[in-house]
């Protein structure tokens with residue numbers, strides 16, 4: 797019973813999250829990290845570094861974020877980009893599922909502390 801309630805809560809939170817992101821109900825928001833990694837290497841590595849350590853673009857592995865640290869914040873920035881500052885707008889270039897996958901992969905790099913990391917940019921979000 798408890799387990800069921802937990803599951804139900806998770807489902808409600810899950811579908812709220814989906815609605816917030818504009819993902820049609822029924823689509824899976826569970827990121828596919830293998831696909832995310834593949835997309836990251838293909839599209840993000842050149843600016844954010846092989847391990848997310850930052851290069852032209854910011855370090856994606858630390859606790860400092862220019863545009864916020866929640867999954868929704870990261871999905872928003874990846875979707876809309878900041879064309880004036882050199883961050884590509886990925887909407888239309890990657891599918892919604894692709895964006896969820898690549899953001900899941902970026903989130904998996906958090907705290908990995910790669911060598912040659914770029915100096916922090918933005919605001920610190922403590923754990």
Ligand code: HEC
Pocket residue numbers: 835836839840841842843844852853854856860861862863864870873874878881882883884886898899902917918
């Ligand atoms: C052509 C270079 C370039 C590419 C390619 C690129 N980015 Fe960026 N990205 C940037 C720059 C530059 C910024 C910082 C924008 C600013 O200063 O306003 C940024 C910012 C970001 C941020 C926000 C970081 C923060 O501190 O809030 C995220 C997340 C991000 N990029 C993810 C990605 C992902 C995922 C991809 C691949 C799908 C990608 N970027 C591809 C250059 C790039």
